[in-house]
Amino acid sequence: METKNKTRAQRNRTLTISDSEIQSLDSLIYNHENLQKDFHDNMIVNGDIHRCLDYVPDEYFDLIILDPPYNLNKDFQTTKFTSMTSDNYTAYLESWFEKVCRKLKKNGTLYMCGDWKCTSNMQMVIEKELTILNRITWQREKGRGAKANWKNSMEDIWFAVKNPHDYCFNVDAVKIKRKVIAPYRSNGKPKDWEETDSGNFRVTYPSNLWDDISIPFWSMPENTDHPTQKPEKLIAKLILASSNPGDKIFDPFLGSGTTAVVAKKLNRKYFGIEINPEYCRWAIKRLKNAEFDKTIQGYHNGVFWERNTPIFSPKHTNYHNSNTNNLFDNI
Numbered sequence: 001m002e003t004k005n006k007t008r009a010q011r012n013r014t015l016t017i018s019d020s021e022i023q024s025l026d027s028l029i030y031n032h033e034n035l036q037k038d039f040h041d042n043m044i045v046n047g048d049i050h051r052c053l054d055y056v057p058d059e060y061f062d063l064i065i066l067d068p069p070y071n072l073n074k075d076f077q078t079t080k081f082t083s084m085t086s087d088n089y090t091a092y093l094e095s096w097f098e099k100v101c102r103k104l105k106k107n108g109t110l111y112m113c114g115d116w117k118c119t120s121n122m123q124m125v126i127e128k129e130l131t132i133l134n135r136i137t138w139q140r141e142k143g144r145g146a147k148a149n150w151k152n153s154m155e156d157i158w159f160a161v162k163n164p165h166d167y168c169f170n171v172d173a174v175k176i177k178r179k180v181i182a183p184y185r186s187n188g189k190p191k192d193w194e195e196t197d198s199g200n201f202r203v204t205y206p207s208n209l210w211d212d213i214s215i216p217f218w219s220m221p222e223n224t225d226h227p228t229q230k231p232e233k234l235i236a237k238l239i240l241a242s243s244n245p246g247d248k249i250f251d252p253f254l255g256s257g258t259t260a261v262v263a264k265k266l267n268r269k270y271f272g273i274e275i276n277p278e279y280c281r282w283a284i285k286r287l288k289n290a291e292f293d294k295t296i297q298g299y300h301n302g303v304f305w306e307r308n309t310p311i312f313s314p315k316h317t318n319y320h321n322s323n324t325n326n327l328f329d330n331i
């Protein structure tokens with residue numbers, strides 16, 4: 001399939017691929033026959049999970065991130081997902097979920113993303129195989145307005161493990177830096193917050209309500225034309241909390257490659273399957289870019305910054321250096 005480069009506005013940083021790049025990017029994509037002969041780390045496989053999973057080793061991955069098609073009409077170009085009855089959607093999830101869980105190590109963790117309509121089907125299917133420890137709610141900014149319904153501005157992320165007595169959770173790696181609203185002082189000194197040139201901030205423990213993450217949009221370098229791309233910041237929280245450097249991470253519905261890209265930026269190993277060849281190409285190009293740019297927008301110096309922090313605004317002087325590894329190091 002040809003990559004069609006659209007005409008973009010000047011400040012639009014959405015990923016583009018020139019005709020001259022296509023061949024070399026495609027040479028780095030595997031198919032299910034390659035996979036059958038030789039499974040190894042850091043592969044992007046273009047194929048259907050139903051066909052590929054048998055060639056992936058069992059009990060291999062520390063972390064699995066699942067972002068399957070939700071129960072909505074959605075055009076993924078190669079496949080068009082059609083909204084179905086609740087029972088049929090449960091059967092669809094069951095057609096691959098048990099097999100995916102087999103790929104998880106005995107102390108592994110799995111996250112699954114969904115929306116209000118499909119989340120209860122997901123809960124039922126996950127509970128048959130794993131122990132659910134929490135449900136994260138991501139408050140998205142964007143959502144289509146509806147005249148006869150509430151606008152959908154949230155998604156769920158189920159957090160489940162194989163063994164509730166043995167799993168990885170690095171809470172200190174996912175702290176949030178928020179602007180201080182009530183700057184209390186004790187003996188004249190800030191109480192649990194810090195004063196900086198950019199403002200007053202407090203570093204807090206993360207909860208299961210995430211309101212600090214925007215959907216990727218055209219002025220962000222991570223943006224692609226994928227219709228349901230997840231933000232790198234969101235995936236970074238999952239990876240940092242539930243894996244360690246060198247661990248192995250699997251995304252069976254890779255889309256534009258976000259999980260693989262963030263895994264690479266955070267020094268983990270990745271493995272991804274995606275049915276659409278063009279999305280695989282985008283993933284490979286993003287992985288190549290990650291060789292020289294390890295920046296994750298909204299994550300800096302080991303903490304996550306809240307949404308719309310002034311230093312992440314295009315109006316801020318540091319913003320335009322955002323293709324360097326040293327982004328914001330002078331703050």
Ligand SMILES: C[S@@+](CC[C@H](N)C(=O)[O-])C[C@H]1O[C@@H](n2cnc3c(N)ncnc32)[C@H](O)[C@@H]1O
Pocket residue numbers: 047048049050067068069070076079226228229230231252253254255256257258259273274275276279
């Ligand atoms: C919700 S999107 C994932 C988006 C991804 N998290 C990202 O950040 O770009 C689901 C993806 O699953 C892919 N897909 C659908 N059915 C599939 C199948 N049977 N095997 C592999 N991939 C599939 C779609 O093409 C789509 O890109």
